[in-house]
Amino acid sequence: MEHYYQPEIECAPREQIKALQDERLVRQVRHVWDNVPYYRKKMEAKGLTPDDIKSSDDLWKLPFLSKADLREAYPYGLMGKPLKDCVRIQSTSGTTGKRVVAFYTQHDIDLWEDCCARAIMAAGGTDEDVCQVSYGYGLFTGGPGLNGGSHKVGCLTIPTSSGNTERQIMFIRDLNATILCCTPSYAAYIGETMKEMGLTPDEIPLKAGIFGAEAWSQEMRRDIENTLGIKAYDIYGLTELSGPGVSFECSAQTGMHINEDHFIAEIIDPETGEVLPEGSQGELVFTSITKEAFPLLRYRTRDICTLTREPCSCGRTHVKMTKPQGRTDDMLIIRGANVFPSQIETVLLNNGYPANYQIIVDRVKNTDTLDVQVEMTPEMFTDNLGDIAERQKELVEGLRSMLGLTAKVTLVAPKSIVRSEGKAVRVIDKRKI
Ligand code: DLL
Secondary structure, three states, X not given: OOOOOOHHHHOOOHHHHHHHHHHHHHHHHHHHHHHOHHXXXXXXXXXXXXXXXXXXXXXXXXXXXXXXXXXXXXXXXXXXXXXXXXXEEEXXXXXXXXXXXXXXXXXXXXXXXHHHHXXXXXXXXXXXXXXXXXXXXXXXXXXXXXXXXXXXXXXXXXXXXXXXXXXXXXHHHHXXXXXXEEOHHHHHHHHHHHHHOOOOHHHOOOOEEEEEOOOOOHHHHHXXXXXXXXXXXXXXXXXXXXXXXXXXXXOOOOOEEEOOOOEEEEEEOOOOOOEOOOOOOEXXXXXXXXXXXXXXXXXXXXXXXXXXXXXXXXOOOOOEEOOOOEXXXXXXXXXXXXXXXXXXXXXXXXXXXXXXXXXXXXXXXXXEEEEEEEEOOOOOOOOOHHHHHHHHHXXXXXXXXXXXXXXXXXXXXXXXXXXXXXXXXXXXXXXXX
16 A cells, blocks of 8 residues: 555645646745845846746746855855754765755755655655664764654654664664665665674565665665565655655655655756756756755756656656666766766676675776776685686676776675765776876
């Protein structure tokens, strides 16, 4: 049976959603114009006033916001409410340049937690469940977001945060956790540790997992489902728009429903900025129509995906996005070919390898090199060099047919690639260093 947190809105007729978006967008543009001088200037530069935006059909007229704008306006330049009305900040991990700092009023937090509650119920959660939140707590949005959503559903919430994997497993077993929330790479690590402890999936009470914050392939999903004996659901979001719960998977698992009463989604051509028709692959752009403190209009996520409005068997009517196929800034250009780390992962997992790998890109004598280091499973592990060479050759072939270029593959011993408790670092691009 499908569970909903707010069925009246999650399953509302399309016309009703459109009408709600129209009304909220008009109000939000006015709010931004009145309170965010940074964006008002951008509108003025395009000769726009709030009167030009009469419905969501006029959205395309508005200027984009990008990560560069967020950096320029750091820390207070995009706030829509005075600081005294804000109750929280969250922030991205920001490996390059300044971190993004997002502000929330109590109202913003409330709506964000509603979105996370929808995701938990879509994964089958109810107030009977015990939900272990093993995303990091703190500036990262994963822990606080799912924690709030879990409370709203009425689950017994175990706020373990990430790390201390054996203790995670102890809590899961002793307190009968039925839902696990963490990054997919941490879920895989928890599964691997359970296996080492001699535990089989039926000795683990978990039934569902809500995994996101980083790219993960369908193959990785199957692996996690098998080791933990659960159904694994995807959840997507970004700090700039609140955090997890911008979209989430339902029982159909054919894409993630975007919470369209809070966010309007568009797909654009990342080169030209032109809005693309439904079904095209391109960069995802979001307009938040309910956020007060950090109201971003037409924010370019850099995530590449496709939208579909085909009816969904779960009964929800909100648009679905595919798993992000990559990021415009994640895409590696190697000897002129476009390569997404997710393509490499698919080849590895399809050939029976675990999702423990590292991609090292370098430039030697003006030529790009692609080196993929892959862990063998304990069962594969051998010191027979002939066998290893044979296996490496197989992977080189697999990668060639997927990517159209030759990579160097190095098989390494089990457990030699560092495990991640949060987002995994898969790519080292030495060309930029
Ligand atoms: O990762 C929010 C989050 C927390 C989502 C927990 C899901 C679960 P940021 O740290 O700001 O926020 O990173 C946002 O992570 O633009 C995507 O590139 C990537 N991302 C998030 N969810 C997914 C997903 C959180 N399900 C960036 N699949 C986004 C692929 C994802 N990529």
